[in-house]
Amino acid sequence: MGNEPLIDRRSRLLGKGAPLFYREPVHIVRGDGVWLYDADGKRYVDMYNNVPCVGHANPRVVEAIAQQTATLNVHSRYLHEGILDYAERLTGHHDPALTSVVFTCSGTEASEVALLMARAATEGRGIICSDGGYHGNSTEVRKLSRFRAGDNANPEFRAIPYPQTYRPLKNDADASELTNLYLAEVQKAIDDFSANDIPLAGMFVCSIFANEGLPNIPERFMKDAATLVRNAGGLFIADEVQAGFCRTGRWWGYETSDFVPDIVTMGKPMGNGLPLAGVAAPTELVDVFREHTGYFNTFASSPLQAAVGSAVLDIIEEDDLPKSVTEVGAYLRTALRELQETHERMGDIRGHGLAIGIDWVLERESKTPDREGAADIANRIKDKGFLLSNMGSFGNMLKIRPPLVFGREHADLFLTAFEETLREL
Amino acid sequence: MGNEPLIDRRSRLLGKGAPLFYREPVHIVRGDGVWLYDADGKRYVDMYNNVPCVGHANPRVVEAIAQQTATLNVHSRYLHEGILDYAERLTGHHDPALTSVVFTCSGTEASEVALLMARAATEGRGIICSDGGYHGNSTEVRKLSRFRAGDNANPEFRAIPYPQTYRPLKNDADASELTNLYLAEVQKAIDDFSANDIPLAGMFVCSIFANEGLPNIPERFMKDAATLVRNAGGLFIADEVQAGFCRTGRWWGYETSDFVPDIVTMGKPMGNGLPLAGVAAPTELVDVFREHTGYFNTFASSPLQAAVGSAVLDIIEEDDLPKSVTEVGAYLRTALRELQETHERMGDIRGHGLAIGIDWVLERESKTPDREGAADIANRIKDKGFLLSNMGSFGNMLKIRPPLVFGREHADLFLTAFEETLREL
Numbered sequence: 001m002g003n004e005p006l007i008d009r010r011s012r013l014l015g016k017g018a019p020l021f022y023r024e025p026v027h028i029v030r031g032d033g034v035w036l037y038d039a040d041g042k043r044y045v046d047m048y049n050n051v052p053c054v055g056h057a058n059p060r061v062v063e064a065i066a067q068q069t070a071t072l073n074v075h076s077r078y079l080h081e082g083i084l085d086y087a088e089r090l091t092g093h094h095d096p097a098l099t100s101v102v103f104t105c106s107g108t109e110a111s112e113v114a115l116l117m118a119r120a121a122t123e124g125r126g127i128i129c130s131d132g133g134y135h136g137n138s139t140e141v142r143k144l145s146r147f148r149a150g151d152n153a154n155p156e157f158r159a160i161p162y163p164q165t166y167r168p169l170k171n172d173a174d175a176s177e178l179t180n181l182y183l184a185e186v187q188k189a190i191d192d193f194s195a196n197d198i199p200l201a202g203m204f205v206c207s208i209f210a211n212e213g214l215p216n217i218p219e220r221f222m223k224d225a226a227t228l229v230r231n232a233g234g235l236f237i238a239d240e241v242q243a244g245f246c247r248t249g250r251w252w253g254y255e256t257s258d259f260v261p262d263i264v265t266m267g268k269p270m271g272n273g274l275p276l277a278g279v280a281a282p283t284e285l286v287d288v289f290r291e292h293t294g295y296f297n298t299f300a301s302s303p304l305q306a307a308v309g310s311a312v313l314d315i316i317e318e319d320d321l322p323k324s325v326t327e328v329g330a331y332l333r334t335a336l337r338e339l340q341e342t343h344e345r346m347g348d349i350r351g352h353g354l355a356i357g358i359d360w361v362l363e364r365e366s367k368t369p370d371r372e373g374a375a376d377i378a379n380r381i382k383d384k385g386f387l388l389s390n391m392g393s394f395g396n397m398l399k400i401r402p403p404l405v406f407g408r409e410h411a412d413l414f415l416t417a418f419e420e421t422l423r424e425l
Numbered sequence: 426m427g428n429e430p431l432i433d434r435r436s437r438l439l440g441k442g443a444p445l446f447y448r449e450p451v452h453i454v455r456g457d458g459v460w461l462y463d464a465d466g467k468r469y470v471d472m473y474n475n476v477p478c479v480g481h482a483n484p485r486v487v488e489a490i491a492q493q494t495a496t497l498n499v500h501s502r503y504l505h506e507g508i509l510d511y512a513e514r515l516t517g518h519h520d521p522a523l524t525s526v527v528f529t530c531s532g533t534e535a536s537e538v539a540l541l542m543a544r545a546a547t548e549g550r551g552i553i554c555s556d557g558g559y560h561g562n563s564t565e566v567r568k569l570s571r572f573r574a575g576d577n578a579n580p581e582f583r584a585i586p587y588p589q590t591y592r593p594l595k596n597d598a599d600a601s602e603l604t605n606l607y608l609a610e611v612q613k614a615i616d617d618f619s620a621n622d623i624p625l626a627g628m629f630v631c632s633i634f635a636n637e638g639l640p641n642i643p644e645r646f647m648k649d650a651a652t653l654v655r656n657a658g659g660l661f662i663a664d665e666v667q668a669g670f671c672r673t674g675r676w677w678g679y680e681t682s683d684f685v686p687d688i689v690t691m692g693k694p695m696g697n698g699l700p701l702a703g704v705a706a707p708t709e710l711v712d713v714f715r716e717h718t719g720y721f722n723t724f725a726s727s728p729l730q731a732a733v734g735s736a737v738l739d740i741i742e743e744d745d746l747p748k749s750v751t752e753v754g755a756y757l758r759t760a761l762r763e764l765q766e767t768h769e770r771m772g773d774i775r776g777h778g779l780a781i782g783i784d785w786v787l788e789r790e791s792k793t794p795d796r797e798g799a800a801d802i803a804n805r806i807k808d809k810g811f812l813l814s815n816m817g818s819f820g821n822m823l824k825i826r827p828p829l830v831f832g833r834e835h836a837d838l839f840l841t842a843f844e845e846t847l848r849e850l
Binding site: 006014051061065071074088091102107108112295 | 504
């Protein structure tokens with residue numbers, strides 16, 4: 001209740017409805033590694049924030065940001081080697097087909113660039129998306145975000161049911177049949193555009209369907225969907241804003257499905273909190289994009305973005321975070337699956353690396369999503385000093401997505417508190 | 426020629442057509458106040474960059490960015506006082522009607538928010554813009570940028586000829602008649618939307634028409650245009666991305682036309698180079714916007730944006746930059762007008778504070794815009810150590826827009842070099 005005047009002030013200055021987490025919002029004043037501290041000195045293990053991927057207040061990031069700000073930070077219409085060195089390193093971590101980068105300030109701007117690029121390169125307009133994704137907050141990108149099935153307000157966008165095995169399109173389908181059912185939805189969207197004389201531009205989905213709920217993606221779906229899209233003249237755009245930068249234990253989410261997208265968007269963890277995002281694609285596609293748009297972004301491709309982005313790469317590489325993420329993620333999922341054996345409400349444990357979801361259900365058999373139950377857990381565990389959230393297309397997924405420097409010791413602390421929370425239900 | 430390998434590398438990594446200034450691009454490696462240094466140690470007076478408004482590598486900004494990065498930088502769904510303190514100070518500099526702020530990362534994102542806000546609040550769609558403006562690079566915002574007269578590709582956008590006195594709609598019109606002619610264009614757009622059953626959302630223009638060419642705006646145009654728009658159910662959106670933060674010597678460009686917009690976008694100088702932008706509006710409009718959109722921006726409203734934005738306000742206030750900008754701007758314009766007396770090609774000297782344009786013409790009588798001549802001057806003066814550019818709807822405006830800390834001593838250096846350049850033509 002002590003925060004009420006602060007909340008009132010916030011509503012006045014930022015408007016009512018500026019989103020806040022938790023029944024009683026947390027007033028955070030300091031961060032350090034995986035730890036966040038509130039105004040009363042209470043500390044929390046941050047199990048939600050993927051942006052500060054190398055840890056809150058990472059001293060090497062602080063040093064990079066301070067040093068570059070003290071040296072030079074200017075727009076990109078002068079030559080600067082820093083951004084080229086960074087682009088070279090970044091594309092070096094991607095599939096060899098993705099050779100050039102357009103830098104932006106936010107994931108939304110990256111989505112905008114990807115849409116403009118796909119449409120310029122294909123001369124098409126139609127975009128296939130999923131029915132539970134989120135790709136940003138601009139007028140155009142909102143059209144492929146939080147798409148509701150059957151929403152025909154925007155003729156240039158069609159949503160498919162996102163691929164999954166937990167609540168599949170058909171319950172008794174075997175693996176191969178299920179994949180084909182989801183692929184048929186992609187083909188249906190392609191045919192529907194064609195029937196309406198809307199040339200296809202592409203398909204735009206998160207590589208791991210993070211907002212949809214981190215589903216197990218039916219085998220070969222991504223690869224074969226990309227083929228269907230390409231055969232129809234479109235490009236496959238993978239949103240790696242959440243999946244990228246080793247979140248899954250692999251550098252990119254698309255590696256977990258063993259396919260290569262034509263265009264990749266990147267964001268959140270890229271600058272550890274400095275606004276930094278971008279799009280990687282073959283140089284030919286970037287050339288076409290630039291020719292069509294004359295794109296310029298005042299704050300992007302800057303020496304500051306380059307320095308901070310490079311520092312993040314340094315830390316990920318030198319500390320071998322992919323290895324640690326893989327190990328700690330597997331450890332945590334295994335422990336959660338053990339808990340699941342005796343806890344009916346934990347319907348499913350999914351994810352890769354340190355992107356983990358617990359599908360919270362009313363009971364195991366029906367798999368009925370329990371949004372309120374998941375939100376209740378998030379609030380209870382927050383009081384015990386662990387920050388997570390609930391998400392997914394039903395809002396019933398407990399979302400575990402800590403900084404990549406989250407270790408086994410933090411997992412143990414969480415597991416103890418989580419088990420205690422389960423006992424108290 | 427020494428830069429050619431760097432340019433090739435840039436084309437490969439960032440794509441061909443990533444924009445660069447000058448016939449021989451400058452390779453900048455360091456900045457300090459109004460000075461920029463290239464890789465060969467040559468120094469330039471920066472007369473172009475409005476983003477580093479309190480100077481390149483300003484030590485107080487460096488301190489703020491380093492300290493906040495070392496303390497906390499996290500998204501806005503936790504409570505934080507920094508962003509509220511900053512919003513309070515920022516709205517305190519605005520007209521009392523503008524009480525709340527939505528923060529974003531870029532001017533493009535601010536334009537997106539303004540469009541979504543105006544459309545949500547009015548339930549209208551139609552946007553009146555000018556025929557030479559630029560408001561950002563997203564799909565929707567591009568529709569009101571670099572608008573060509575007669576372009577009917579986007580039925581929800583109509584452009585008016587931007588108001589000016591140098592090449593006016595009618596040559597022999599007196600001041601009042603000219604204002605009425607431009608107002609009639611606004612009314613025509615309103616009527617045209619109405620005839621096409623497109624309800625009006627608003628009018629969206631830069632307060633000083635910076636990209637159009639910094640025209641002298643016919644008296645009472647802005648105020649009366651806002652009234653016409655409001656009477657038709659629309660809102661007046663002022664783009665202050667270039668005009669704001671004391672560029673004109675006043676805090677906001679709208680003060681130079683003595684009117685109050687309904688919605689204001691802000692950007693470029695706001696964070697001295699840190700991606701920071703936003704929209705100020707009455708709380709009621711922000712409430713409606715948030716209710717309609719559920720807007721959230723990962724990197725915006727952050728403690729880092731707050732700290733850096735506050736440091737910029739500190740410096741502007743403590744160093745009384747509005748006073749200095751007014752004085753140095755007047756000094757520079759007066760000196761340029763003296764040069765104009767003997768230099769036929771300087772068709773017109775315009776602007777406010779440190780936003781100054783020289784309208785470069787083939788000869789005084791015809792006022793024929795000379796884009797190549799202006800570009801040639803920009804290149805010649807660059808070689809003498811002064812960075813400026815050419816812009817405007819004809820590309821023939823020499824654009825003088827230095828950091829706000831540009832002083833009389835820098836103006837004198839420039840005037841000497843500029844006079845020398847004129848003699849060498």
